[in-house]
Amino acid sequence: MKDFVRILRRFVPPYRRYLVWNVVFNLLAAVLNLFSFVLIIPILNVLFKMDNTQYEYMEIRWEVLSADFWHSAFGLLKNNFFAWMNGLMNTHGGSFTLIALGAFLIGMTFFKAAATYFAFYTMIPIRTGVVRDIRNSINRKITQLSLGFFSEERKGDILARVSGDVNEIENSIMSSLDMLFKNPILIAIYLAGMIIISWQLTLFVLILLPLAGYVMGQVGKTLKRKSLAGQELWGALMSQVEETLGGLRIIKAFNAEEKIRARFEKSNEAFRRLTNRIYRRQQMSQPMSEFLGTATIAIVLWYGGNLILSNNSPIDAPTFIYYLVIFYSIINPAKDLSKAAYSIQKGLASMIRIDRILTAEVTVRDPERPQPITLDREIVYNNVWFKYRDEWILKGIDLHIPKGKTIALVGQSGSGKSTLVDLLPRFYDVTEGSITIDGTDIRDARIYDLRALMGNVNQEAILFNNSFYDNIAFGVSNASPEEVEQAARIANAHDFIIASEDGYLTNIGDRGCKLSGGQRQRISIARAILKNPPALILDEATSALDAESERLVQEALDNLMRNRTTIVIAHRLSTIKNADEICVLHEGRIVERGRHEELLALNGFYKRLCDMQSF
DSSP: OHHHHHHHHHHSGGGHHHHHHHHHHHHHHHHHHHHHHTTHHHHHHHHHOOOOOOOOOOOOOGGGSOSSHHHHHHHHHHHHHHHHHHHHHHHHHHHHHHHHHHHHHHHHHHHHHHHHHHHHHHHHHHHHHHHHHHHHHHHHHHHHSOHHHHHHSOHHHHHHIIIIIHHHHIIIIIHHHHHHHHHHHHHHHHHHHHHHHOHHHHHHHHHHHHHHHHHHHHHHHHHHHHHHHHHHHHHHHHHHHHHHHHTHHHHHHTTOHHHHHHHHHHHHHHHHHHHHHHHHHHHTHHHHHHHHHHHHHHHHHHHHHHHHHTTOOSSOHHHHHHHHHHHHHHHHHHHHHHHHHHHHHHHHHHHHHHHHHHTSOOOSOOOSSOOOOOOSSEEEEEEEEEESSSSEEEEEEEEEEETTOEEEEEESTTSSHHHHHHTTTTSSOOSEEEEEETTEEGGGSOHHHHHHTEEEEESSOOOOSSBHHHHHTTTOTTOOHHHHHHHHHHTTOHHHHHTSTTGGGOBOOGGGTTSOHHHHHHHHHHHHHHHOOSEEEEESTTTTOOHHHHHHHHHHHHHHHTTSEEEEEOSSGGGGTTOSEEEEEETTEEEEEEOHHHHHHHTSHHHHHHHHHHO
16 A cells, blocks of 8 residues: 555656545535434334334533534434424324335435535546556656667557556546545545444454454455566567568478467466456455455344344434444445455556666766867867677777768677767766767766757668658758648659658558658668758668669768768778778777778788678
């Protein structure tokens, strides 16, 4: 319950006014319900003529009420009500009195039902609002976290948390909010009424109830543990589905459909078995609470009945029946409360998984006192070392990139080229050393200002399920149609865009699936052209293209690189012959640097790379 209260403190405060009204309406419904039950006493008296006492109206005065206020007030109210009923009996007879009592009961029930409805009505904005806020918090945190966090997490598992775990919170914790705010009020009001009627019987009841609560609490603890394991398995299933969708071409090419099916079905069966255990334990709450409640009622019936039969009871038989009705009415809210407790345990397991995202440390942050940053002279890597975990990926990198120059990075896969350029826009922070732009350490500038200086074109063009126009204008908030078209022309993309069905408004599909590889890359280049950044990062932008597409893309890249500071990662060495400087990386170090002809003359790493490509 402590974890549940912590969740409420985090997410419910913006909706406190709805919560206040919910408590008010639940309190009103409970009081009206209690007073509607009290009609059992006069109805029994009328039907069975169990009370022939002639009651007279008593004036309500403070001196009439003794120190035991509640008993005195209850007695005064009871006396005047019975006096009114006697008047009806004497004047109109028993049948009319029953009609009047029935009408009174209908009226009380109407107002109780209205109060109950408005209690639900005020709870709905809390439930939907909290779930919306959790989703917003997850999405906001995903955009804030550095790329290093996602290299440690499976994409499918993160999707499972955003979808399955949030839905579990809505279905368990949020759906239990009404029960948790209504049922304690009902139980408290009913207990207060029972104490007023007979504190001796109520004391006896209160001795029995904690025993039942302890038994149900022990079952709830194990449910939380199993639910956490179940959500972990669900995340693993989603990861497998995500991997299957992403690798479907390879799966089919290698005839691995049966292997993938067998792997998924094995995990799915493990999830099913665990889910069976969770649901069976969860469904235990209702029969267990019903059994324990009925057993408690039977014990109270035996105890109170013996007192009445032996004439030692402080209350008469009709009042004892009323007492039993109130006590039985506690069973339903107690049962709902236990069901809510079970559901909350299941939802808390999902909240633990969501908190792994929400409480994850944001390692790349803005400085407290950011400095302005511009690229007017140079970018400098000063003795840069970097590691993801224990093994150094970059080792003592020193690199000077003058403004307007093109620097090419080459080397075998795993030599550290992509990591080197990822440090510049602070996708990761350097472990040791520094990177400066015009003498300003990039960690001393706002991340937004730093990344505004740069444009990226990657090997895999990252496009969105939207129109040509929106993808090109993605990084510019106020781009005009003319500027978008101009960028597309420079990137050699205008012709195939206007040839599409709706021109620039044509949807390109998920990740640009309706386009060829060369077309996707030219849209990516047009996006960078429109942003018009002073620095450019090209990460193997032509490595996956055919000769014709490469020619068009390379021409677009030449237009983009003109008069810009550019860092190029390339496997096709023919595309970087004209670079101002080529740096050869090997096992995280720059082992050679110079122009194309100079490096060939060294007859070292670069020469071997060129010979392998020529071969």
